[in-house]
Amino acid sequence: MTATRRAADTLILLVGLVVLWEILHRIAGETAMPAPLSTFAYLVHNLATPRFIANLTTTGLELGYALLLAYGIGLAVGVWLGAHRLSGAVGEPILVSLYSLPKITLYPVVLLIFGLGISGKVAFGALHGVLPVALLTTGAIRAIPPVYLRAARTLQLSPWQTITTVLLPAALPEVFTGLRIGFTVTLLGVLLGEMFASKEGLGAMIINALQLAQGEEMMTVAIVLFAFAALANGLLLFVEHRLRRI
Amino acid sequence: MNAAPVPREVHAELKGVTRIYPAVPGAGAKLPVHALGPIDLDLVRGEFFAVVGPSGCGKSTFLEVLAGLQKPTAGSVSFEGKPVGGHVPEGIGVVFQEDASFPWLTVWHNVAFGLRRNGVAAAEVRRRVEDAIAFMGLKDFAGAYPSQLSGGMRQRVCIARTLVLQPRLILLDEPFGALDAQTRLLMGDEVLRLWRRTGATVLLITHALDEAAMLADRIGAMSARPGRFIEIIATGWPRDRDSTIVGEAAFGEITGRLWERLRSESLKALGHSGVSAMAAE
Numbered sequence A: 001m002t003a004t005r006r007a008a009d010t011l012i013l014l015v016g017l018v019v020l021w022e023i024l025h026r027i028a029g030e031t032a033m034p035a036p037l038s039t040f041a042y043l044v045h046n047l048a049t050p051r052f053i054a055n056l057t058t059t060g061l062e063l064g065y066a067l068l069l070a071y072g073i074g075l076a077v078g079v080w081l082g083a084h085r086l087s088g089a090v091g092e093p094i095l096v097s098l099y100s101l102p103k104i105t106l107y108p109v110v111l112l113i114f115g116l117g118i119s120g121k122v123a124f125g126a127l128h129g130v131l132p133v134a135l136l137t138t139g140a141i142r143a144i145p146p147v148y149l150r151a152a153r154t155l156q157l158s159p160w161q162t163i164t165t166v167l168l169p170a171a172l173p174e175v176f177t178g179l180r181i182g183f184t185v186t187l188l189g190v191l192l193g194e195m196f197a198s199k200e201g202l203g204a205m206i207i208n209a210l211q212l213a214q215g216e217e218m219m220t221v222a223i224v225l226f227a228f229a230a231l232a233n234g235l236l237l238f239v240e241h242r243l244r245r246i
Numbered sequence B: 001m002n003a004a005p006v007p008r009e010v011h012a013e014l015k016g017v018t019r020i021y022p023a024v025p026g027a028g029a030k031l032p033v034h035a036l037g038p039i040d041l042d043l044v045r046g047e048f049f050a051v052v053g054p055s056g057c058g059k060s061t062f063l064e065v066l067a068g069l070q071k072p073t074a075g076s077v078s079f080e081g082k083p084v085g086g087h088v089p090e091g092i093g094v095v096f097q098e099d100a101s102f103p104w105l106t107v108w109h110n111v112a113f114g115l116r117r118n119g120v121a122a123a124e125v126r127r128r129v130e131d132a133i134a135f136m137g138l139k140d141f142a143g144a145y146p147s148q149l150s151g152g153m154r155q156r157v158c159i160a161r162t163l164v165l166q167p168r169l170i171l172l173d174e175p176f177g178a179l180d181a182q183t184r185l186l187m188g189d190e191v192l193r194l195w196r197r198t199g200a201t202v203l204l205i206t207h208a209l210d211e212a213a214m215l216a217d218r219i220g221a222m223s224a225r226p227g228r229f230i231e232i233i234a235t236g237w238p239r240d241r242d243s244t245i246v247g248e249a250a251f252g253e254i255t256g257r258l259w260e261r262l263r264s265e266s267l268k269a270l271g272h273s274g275v276s277a278m279a280a281e
């Protein structure tokens, strides 16, 4: 069935990646790219250490807050721009141009406003995530066929019933796409934030390991992040497919 | 006219109805659009009334005003003696020109949708839904999603969804507009069957003259925008008719008469400034 096929595909992909890694290791040498096997050994020994767990918790916490902000603000702005035609006409082009901006150029400003602590990284993550969530929510609401509203009225639905049983399910699949993309870029934003001007979190660990030429540690963090992102994305995609009836 | 001496009871009435879409500043529509009217029309209870007219002449606007989905700019609409306005009265069912089936619900749940929201008991919902699904020939697709169905079947889902609410006036806006001619004839039979079984008044909007001539008791021919009835033709068909009447001489006469009335209107709708301009060339 499709589930087993998808699992098989994932397995092939993973094996391919490890093989590629091993080849890269042979070409680039030990210092630039540690071997998969030694990295996995390092991972097993270090994953449960307090240092690793503390950093993991920090990143998790930052990501959680950033997502909360990105989703909350993004959905609110998206609904507003989607439902109100004039606001949408003014607001959407602004969001689109902000979206294409490399947000890293804004990081100094974010740091000046929010400081070097956790709130700066949360704000930077949220800054990444809020835009796709808002844009796709706007699109989702605009894309609702107006005939659904007329149908709701002929089926004697109250305004509240129309919102919960027609508008919401009609917009949900595309909104969910926004949440999924928002998740990916929020994670990216948080990690970027940690890489610069931070001593804590997985992003900071990578930079630290890079400076100390600790290849195994760097790759260990990368593997953890990779696994987490892939798992979360797969889960969100699964829900999205269910919503879209594919 | 029908020979049978049935008492003529007015089921829905339009008096001096016009609809002008106001100009929307900044949204493209610089000028108000006079889409409809003035229209005076009595729909007789139990009749099958068809509306034909060139594209863009205001047919859908007419239906929406009659259903209470839009307020007329002037004039009044009443249904079963009560004024219509602001909301859709109970007893009117509408099938739209566009596909309005909900893609996130199965056929069964699409059909049950209106009943469930209106607090009908579960057993009664099941009975009515299964009946409507069987009647529209959707039995094998009850568990399917609309994306798995053809356009014609989706329109049947929408008809079934309306049917379960047991409307006394059924408004159909070009429900088979996207179908091929043969399928349309067959769907026409289905609508006749529905009309006979429910005993409801049916108003069908169509752009196909043959469809109107074959199905209706009366046909209202609409002018180019703003839509007005330039003629109302009674067909005199028996109640138990079906699509085989396309072979009858009267069918050809009615279709010919409709085309005669609508030809110049259709030219206007195409952007020609009428027959006089063509003659001047």
Ligand SMILES: Nc1ncnc2c1ncn2[C@@H]1O[C@H](COP(=O)(O)OP(=O)(O)OP(=O)(O)O)[C@@H](O)[C@H]1O
Pocket (backbone or CB within 6 Å): B021, B029, B033, B034, B035, B053, B054, B055, B056, B057, B058, B059, B060, B061, B062, B097, B207, B225
């Ligand atoms: N919401 C609206 N605002 C402004 N103008 C409108 C609106 N809806 C329809 N119109 C205009 O009113 C006229 C009649 O439209 P309507 O949809 O009623 O025609 P129709 O006869 O149903 O057309 P068709 O044959 O394409 O279904 C058209 O010129 C259309 O552009």
Ligand SMILES: [Mg+2]
Pocket (backbone or CB within 6 Å): B059, B060, B061, B097, B173
């Ligand atoms: Mg129309």
